[in-house]
Amino acid sequence: MAPEKPFSQACENNKQPILERIRHIFTSPGTILEIGTGTGQHAVHFASSLSHVVWQPSDRPGATGFSLGWIEDAALPNVLPPLELDVASESWPINCIDGAFSANTAHIMTWEEVKAMFTGLAKHLDKGMPFCLYGPFSYGGIHTSDSNRQFDQHLRSQAPHMGIREMDDLLELAERAGFRLENDHQMPANNRLLVLLKL
Template sequence: MAPDKPFSQACENNKQPILDRIRNTFTAPGTILEIGTGTGQHAVHFASALPHLVWQPSDRPGATAHCRARIREAALDNLRLPVELDVASGIWPGDSIDGAYSANTAHIMAWEEVEAMFAGLAKRMRTGMPFCLYGPFSYGAKHTSDSNRQFDRHLRMQAPHMGIRDMDDLLKLAEQTGFRLESDHEMPANNRLLVWRKL
């Protein structure tokens, strides 16, 4: 893979199973903010398959170059160039969005950043708007697989602020920020797709 187009095999593997779920959630026309776009493989795949949406990629300051070449090459009318977004800064692109999507970010962010992500979305989303959050999660402080347990240990050894998030904590956070959990879908490789709705 060319250095200007980073590639993730995991994204390639999970993009279609995720699309099969989110196409039943993002049904109305509007702008969807993707938080943590990474390589842009999800963004291109979803925007191509969901032409009624405008897909807005975003990533941490200094990280948007990871997806820019792939997005330019795709040349889709409904796929915008990435914008910088530091969820903890309080400075978000635009004033309102019609939905949000984020994959494999909650376990990389510090918990304070996860809190800021929910709070920031709550300020910009109208009642009934969806937020799809994909990744590994634990339930009642118990991991769903040995591989997730090992992955969580690996993350915490890399940096103490990282780690798989527990659903009990996410449900409390959602209640505090004005979201409710609409559905929790089992996904390949011991991941989940959580669909939250703004109250």
């Protein structure tokens, strides 16, 4: 029996706007690590249009099966089987990567996991390679919309470690890990796409 194909309306809504940005970032052949693949909708959509890259999905231990329905149904030659990746682990189960992408993870992870994500990527990306981080962020302690403020309250009511991240805190963390902000793109639905380059 084929795996089920879980569906995220948010992924469906944002996949094309994200693709229109990352197609100008992931321009060279290579392997792109996706952290927090989720349903697999992004992986399939991006890889089908970016045939020059190999897309490496990953998710936290125990969650990789969530994406199998989309990945196996698409059967794209440039999408690898999803890896179990605990970002807080000292050793990541990857070899060479040429870029990274993650969507809607920073506000779900603990802050220590966000730190670990940047630290781990810094170890695996060479100078000049990009990390694209998509999601909602606040600026100077102010949310960019009332819907983001409500979403932040909803997240914090679910678990105290969750919440929309403050851009100043995130950029300080990124710089300490060895990244600099190249671009901060405004995206639909009050989200952003941060393009960070390894120093």
